[in-house]
Amino acid sequence: MQIASSQFKAAAAERLKNPHLFKALSNLRGRMVTGRATVIEELDNFEEIREGARQVRDLALANLDVLLEEFERNAIARGAQVHWAATMDEMNRIVLDIARSNQVRKVIKSKSMLGEESGLNGFLAQAGIDVRETDLGEYIIQVSKDTPSHIIAPAIHKTKEEIAALFERLHGTPRKNDIAEMTREAREVMRPHFLTADMGITGANFLVAESGTTVIVTNEGNGRMTTTLPRVHVAIAGIEKVLPTLEDVSFILRLLTRSATGQSISNYLTFTTGPKRPGDQDGPDQFHIIIVDGGRTKVLASDLREALRCIRCGACMNHCPVYQNIGGHPYGWVYPGPIGSVLTPAYAGIENALDLPNAATLCNQCGVVCPVKIPLPDLMRKLREKQVDRGLRPASERIGLRLWAWAATRPAIYALTTKIAARVGRRMAGRDGLIHRLPGGGAAWTDGRDMPAPAGRTFRELYAARDRSAR
């Protein structure tokens, strides 16, 4: 996927002016945030499970080489074909090769963020293959030629009314206002594609090393049809998705759906182990699994490694005050919100996403809700340090910080500077005690806020005066 993260500021400003977006995102602030808070109460030892999940993920990441080979052996033993791709381009080519060698004309696809990373849909379409997204949100995104703005709720930036208008135009049916009716309509449109597709593509929430199984967690049933109806099934997964055992999967699942949508369990949970066996009623003739690096080993070897624990629940973005106001698109790549502010620079280059790690208040709401305890604010701070080390910050900011540090380490100069600043600031204020317009860089503050004026004398001065009068 093309990266547009360098336009973050302009894109965010545009989103702030969009009242529809704010209304659409109220779903997230309501349903997902309060839903999570309610449903984690079901577990009386949520924090212990969270710590356990962190350990499970860390252990898996520490043993990726061994686990991936174990996964490959077991998957092959069950009849699957395993492919390895070092890059996203290589993954796309492997998918196309499989499609071509099976005379595939139509593909149905269940949601995959890895597919978004590689731009798989566009790549296959260019090769003349008809690709149909079957997740309702992804379908809406595909037919409106949009991009996902959330990793589990890709169309969350659209209101019900916008989608109703889209369906009316696209399907040529009378306008519906009921979500269940709109869903049924989409289902009817999709059904023939499920039945005529030659190949199904899914992502994988987990790869299970001990059994060679791929796991997908879904709510709509489209995933299960994608894995069973077409004659070829291709699952694509990043190398970090592997877990040692089925027991580990069930453990992590206790956190995944609760953190994601506030559900105790998802509607569907699909375990795929090998293709159709002799005597099986359903299933594909071929089952291919493509295991993709795509920059993961580089992150694994870096100080951002903890980000690879991510199980893609989206809780960090649901709870992020910035995301809640601008949505996912301004982040400019596949993963928005706090995890995106780490993964985007990590995968697509620090210099291509300078705003992302800085556009956060470091409130750490993301860190406390992350089910695998990724220290997101710390990782964003590390990325800020890398920007400074590589000289990627603007000169005004570098000089400003240098001057501040220089003065703050010289108490006499600092005392004098603040003494003057306190007085100047006082003078700038109106009778209401507020500064309505700050000069220079301070204007960015006063554009949207007043600045309560300083009291006029510093604590240091007043304390010294009190000390003197006490003596």
Add this chain to the structure above:
Amino acid sequence: MKVGLFVTCLVDLMRPRIGFAALKLLEEAGCEVIVPQSQTCCGQPGYNSGDRRAAQTLAKKVLAEFSACPYVVVPSGSCCGMIKTHYPELLAEVPELQTEVQRLASRTYELTDFLVNVLKVERVASRFDGIVTYHDACSGLRELGVKRQPRKLLSQMEGLTLHEMQGPEQCCGFGGTFAVKYGEISARIADQKCEDIQSTGADAVVLGDLGCMLNIEGRLRRRGDARTRVLHVAEVLAGMTE
């Protein structure tokens, strides 16, 4: 009990009364308060802007200034969090300072946390007439677990009624330099905080971090609210709100 007061650079420059309120609360609780005169800033602006070296220099300075204090008290969750939770990581490259930095971190406290959990203060002498709502500033809440402490002291004050807002733990949008680098987003986040505060009908919003206070007050006033006061928890507890 000897206590070092880390005033914080924002309180020093913008609102010294908060420093004096903290001083009064500590002295009334029987502490002997030391205020090192050379103190400036904890280094947080540099640390959060990626200027690790500048932050380290200031961390070493704070370490030296407060090394003689058995306790260090800070009327700010974020500056306290900087010392208590970030200094050990920030100075990890300086092994010879590890013992000292761990010692400083373990005896540094946010003001209300110190009053309630170390000094075991049950109630304060002053009164406040009106309804207040308490905003949990992020660092105090999520780095230090400051939640119950200020409420405990406030709710026992004469004349004071505490009305909780809907989302007291939601960030106000300040975020240090974020408020200037991404002013528009910051002001929008502050809007939601302002609405939440206003819907409680409180006379004052009370919190423990001056940066967030400036952000909330600045946005409230710009929205035309000249009524809702924005007060530091130390000012309210010390009866120094006029």
